[in-house]
Amino acid sequence: MNYPNGTKAKQKLSNKNAKQKVSYSNRGMTLEEDINITNEIYLNENKAVIHKKPTPIQIVDVYYPKRSAAVIKEAYFKAKSTTDFNGIYQGRYIDFEAKETKNKTRFPLANIHSHQIEHMSAILKHGGLCFAIIRFTTLDSTYFLEGQTLINLIEKCKSIKQKSIHIDDFNSQGYLIPFTYPKRIDYLKIVDQLYF
Amino acid sequence: MNYPNGTKAKQKLSNKNAKQKVSYSNRGMTLEEDINITNEIYLNENKAVIHKKPTPIQIVDVYYPKRSAAVIKEAYFKAKSTTDFNGIYQGRYIDFEAKETKNKTRFPLANIHSHQIEHMSAILKHGGLCFAIIRFTTLDSTYFLEGQTLINLIEKCKSIKQKSIHIDDFNSQGYLIPFTYPKRIDYLKIVDQLYF
Numbered sequence: 001m002n003y004p005n006g007t008k009a010k011q012k013l014s015n016k017n018a019k020q021k022v023s024y025s026n027r028g029m030t031l032e033e034d035i036n037i038t039n040e041i042y043l044n045e046n047k048a049v050i051h052k053k054p055t056p057i058q059i060v061d062v063y064y065p066k067r068s069a070a071v072i073k074e075a076y077f078k079a080k081s082t083t084d085f086n087g088i089y090q091g092r093y094i095d096f097e098a099k100e101t102k103n104k105t106r107f108p109l110a111n112i113h114s115h116q117i118e119h120m121s122a123i124l125k126h127g128g129l130c131f132a133i134i135r136f137t138t139l140d141s142t143y144f145l146e147g148q149t150l151i152n153l154i155e156k157c158k159s160i161k162q163k164s165i166h167i168d169d170f171n172s173q174g175y176l177i178p179f180t181y182p183k184r185i186d187y188l189k190i191v192d193q194l195y196f
Numbered sequence: 197m198n199y200p201n202g203t204k205a206k207q208k209l210s211n212k213n214a215k216q217k218v219s220y221s222n223r224g225m226t227l228e229e230d231i232n233i234t235n236e237i238y239l240n241e242n243k244a245v246i247h248k249k250p251t252p253i254q255i256v257d258v259y260y261p262k263r264s265a266a267v268i269k270e271a272y273f274k275a276k277s278t279t280d281f282n283g284i285y286q287g288r289y290i291d292f293e294a295k296e297t298k299n300k301t302r303f304p305l306a307n308i309h310s311h312q313i314e315h316m317s318a319i320l321k322h323g324g325l326c327f328a329i330i331r332f333t334t335l336d337s338t339y340f341l342e343g344q345t346l347i348n349l350i351e352k353c354k355s356i357k358q359k360s361i362h363i364d365d366f367n368s369q370g371y372l373i374p375f376t377y378p379k380r381i382d383y384l385k386i387v388d389q390l391y392f
Binding site: 043046048049051053054055056057069070071072073074075076077078081082086087088089090091092093095119122123125126127128 | 239242244245247249250251252253265266267268269270271272273274277278282283284285286287288289291315318319321322323324
């Protein structure tokens with residue numbers, strides 16, 4: 001939004017600064033944004049090459065104006081068949097999914113598609129490093145969950161007809177990723193501890 | 197599309213079969229389609245997990261109709277900062293770019309962005325397998341070019357102020373990928389020979 005006199009926009013900005021000074025909280029940034037910033041730092045440090053894959057889109061209609069860029073006039077979001085992020089770290093293939101929930105005690109399974117679980121399982125079979133980063137936004141808690149752990153938890157839930165994973169399971173089987181600065185979600189620290 | 201009586205769908209299918217029987221030619225399919233089909237077979241065979249990344253799009257306007265899927269009403273194509281395909285094979289990170297040209301003797305450098313070359317160079321430094329698959333569509337010739345070879349050729353061209361790579365360089369420094377069936381572009385055969 002553009003505010004001609006700038007008041008509202010300025011107000012927003014100063015609120016945000018004030019919050020950051022007090023708490024270093026990640027509020028206001030999505031998990032995806034936090035991970036993108038972290039990946040950019042990894043890339044600049046020559047530590048890892050990990051990117052978010054673009055959102056898959058089904059394009060239906062494109063308009064090609066003369067002398068300017070093509071405009072997509074009609075398109076739809078497609079379901080993802082793989083995970084959000086992949087790349088290379090220490091010579092190893094890295095692949096992970098990132099998800100947020102506003103729920104305070106449970107992570108709904110509906111957030112992860114069966115295609116994505118199949119993909120994670122295939123990556124593990126081929127020797128890749130595969131995991132999920134899951135944030136409970138209301139609690140400001142971000143967890144690292146190994147791929148096989150997530151797959152096992154999902155199977156356990158299904159066998160007892162539950163539609164979500166309880167946060168207790170995250171606390172006992174996952175790893176909290178602290179919010180740090182400037183690497184907001186420094187997940188490779190946990191990768192180092194677990195796999196190297 | 198659903199055809200209630202199945203005629204059109206059947207007709208299409210038999211045309212396709214007929215063509216394939218006669219010439220085994222890849223005409224009519226883009227390089228990207230050929231690679232996607234090949235990757236699907238690799239995936240089903242449990243040989244490798246390699247996917248095309250979706251085209252990056254800048255979404256400007258989305259319309260959310262009640263009771264039906266969101267429609268993107270305005271969006272633009274963004275420049276790619278990485279390559280088209282990546283994944284895992286034999287536990288190794290695989291990353292490559294696929295390009296076509298209608299030119300018969302030269303591959304124009306304008307087809308590959310500097311960001312993509314930087315990305316390929318970073319992947320090689322991190323120990324990934326990185327290459328390009330380039331098709332001269334008019335000649336029906338598809339080449340496999342190792343990442344470092346492509347980077348060297350581009351630098352050579354730039355140093356002598358040429359804007360394209362001559363097909364002679366592909367013949368002397370690349371590897372022809374024969375069109376085969378059902379794996380239309382069986383590039384992992386060349387990966388096997390070069391790296392395993």
